[in-house]
Amino acid sequence: QSVLTQPPSASGTPGLRVTISCSGSSSNIGSNTVKWYQQVPGTAPKLLIYYNDQRPLGLSDRFSGSKSGTSASLAISGLQSEDEADYFCAAWDDSLSAVVFGGGTKLTVL
Amino acid sequence: QVQLQQWGAGLLKPSETLSLTCAVYGGSLSGYYWSWIRQSPGKDLEWIGEISPIGGPRYNPSLKSRVTISVDTSKNQFSLKLTSATAADTAIYFCARGGYDTLYYFDYWGRGTLVTVSS
Numbered sequence: 001q002s003v004l005t006q007p008p009s010a011s012g013t014p015g016l017r018v019t020i021s022c023s024g025s026s027s028n029i030g031s032n033t034v035k036w037y038q039q040v041p042g043t044a045p046k047l048l049i050y051y052n053d054q055r056p057l058g059l060s061d062r063f064s065g066s067k068s069g070t071s072a073s074l075a076i077s078g079l080q081s082e083d084e085a086d087y088f089c090a091a092w093d094d095s096l097s098a099v100v101f102g103g104g105t106k107l108t109v110l
Numbered sequence: 111q112v113q114l115q116q117w118g119a120g121l122l123k124p125s126e127t128l129s130l131t132c133a134v135y136g137g138s139l140s141g142y143y144w145s146w147i148r149q150s151p152g153k154d155l156e157w158i159g160e161i162s163p164i165g166g167p168r169y170n171p172s173l174k175s176r177v178t179i180s181v182d183t184s185k186n187q188f189s190l191k192l193t194s195a196t197a198a199d200t201a202i203y204f205c206a207r208g209g210y211d212t213l214y215y216f217d218y219w220g221r222g223t224l225v226t227v228s229s
Contacts, residue, residue, distance in 0.1 A: 050217075104154075
């Protein structure tokens with residue numbers, strides 16, 4: 001059971017927009033910044049979003065992040081087949097004194 | 111471009127010590143925090159701990175009694191040791207740049223090392 005809760009799966013058709021949610025508590029998302037990672041099977045996770053809504057240099061602006069209270073969301077617009085991957089949210093947890101992750105959402109592009 | 115290259119034993123027997131090393135290329139290890147993260151076969155991610163040349167290590171409390179993370183600035187490397195391994199430690203282990211200094215986002219990752227604990 002992961003500390004951060006994500007839906008196990010999501011899907012969308014090419015060109016459209018999909019959002020992935022991440023739910024936490026006051027000790028993690030509620031008081032710390034959220035990060036999002038993309039992981040293609042067999043590779044290392046790749047940083048997509050940091051500090052809730054910041055994109056690393058060079059990352060497509062099709063990816064955007066937001067946070068409200070103890071929940072966060074990742075939105076992917078203009079869906080492409082290459083976006084098919086697992087997506088993880090993460091945050092520092094003040095109670096656990098550790099980084100905690102969501103269980104991951106497998107995105108399928110139909 | 112920073113690159114992380116990691117290596118270590120991939121097969122352990124129960125009770126043995128897991129030992130992995132991560133070398134940093136294309137940049138200095140100094141001035142940054144560096145972390146170890148593992149991913150279970152069920153794909154759950156777990157942060158193991160961090161180290162910095164200027165700060166002491168910090169460990170996930172769930173693993174603290176068995177973990178040691180160290181750094182060798184002369185070789186631009188950092189290492190992970192996990193004692194008393196069990197089957198529950200079977201995972202892909204990643205080294206990554208990031209920790210306290212980045213508010214725990216990880217922007218560069220090693221390729222991962224599959225470690226299997228089995229008798």
